Amino acid sequence: MSRTGRSVTRSVLTTKDLKSFVETYKIPERFSPTLPGPDEPVVCTPDRIVLYTLAFSSCGVWYPLSPFKIALLHHFGVHLSQLHPLGFMRVVHFELSCVAVSREPGLVHLHQTER
Numbered sequence: 001m002s003r004t005g006r007s008v009t010r011s012v013l014t015t016k017d018l019k020s021f022v023e024t025y026k027i028p029e030r031f032s033p034t035l036p037g038p039d040e041p042v043v044c045t046p047d048r049i050v051l052y053t054l055a056f057s058s059c060g061v062w063y064p065l066s067p068f069k070i071a072l073l074h075h076f077g078v079h080l081s082q083l084h085p086l087g088f089m090r091v092v093h094f095e096l097s098c099v100a101v102s103r104e105p106g107l108v109h110l111h112q113t114e115r
Contacts, residue, residue: 011035017031018034018035044081051080071106072091
């Protein structure tokens, strides 16, 4: 989608939907989750980020993020909202695979898989 197309994206959530979303995914109140107004475009600003609820339900995003996910975001200098849901699913899969073989996931393991 083009930048122009993103600027006209509108939220379809109701206040009840937002409350349920915040409770389900345990998003802390300190983040002040709010909905944009009915005619306000969904855009990131210096004081807020945009989260797409579909990413949470489709790829296993849960707050608080694990230390591995936070380290990964810092390492690549990206924000969670910049990741595609399918890409995030790969991160979750990698992390769960490490846990399944009794290893703590880390960036060292990530670099070893790139060879």
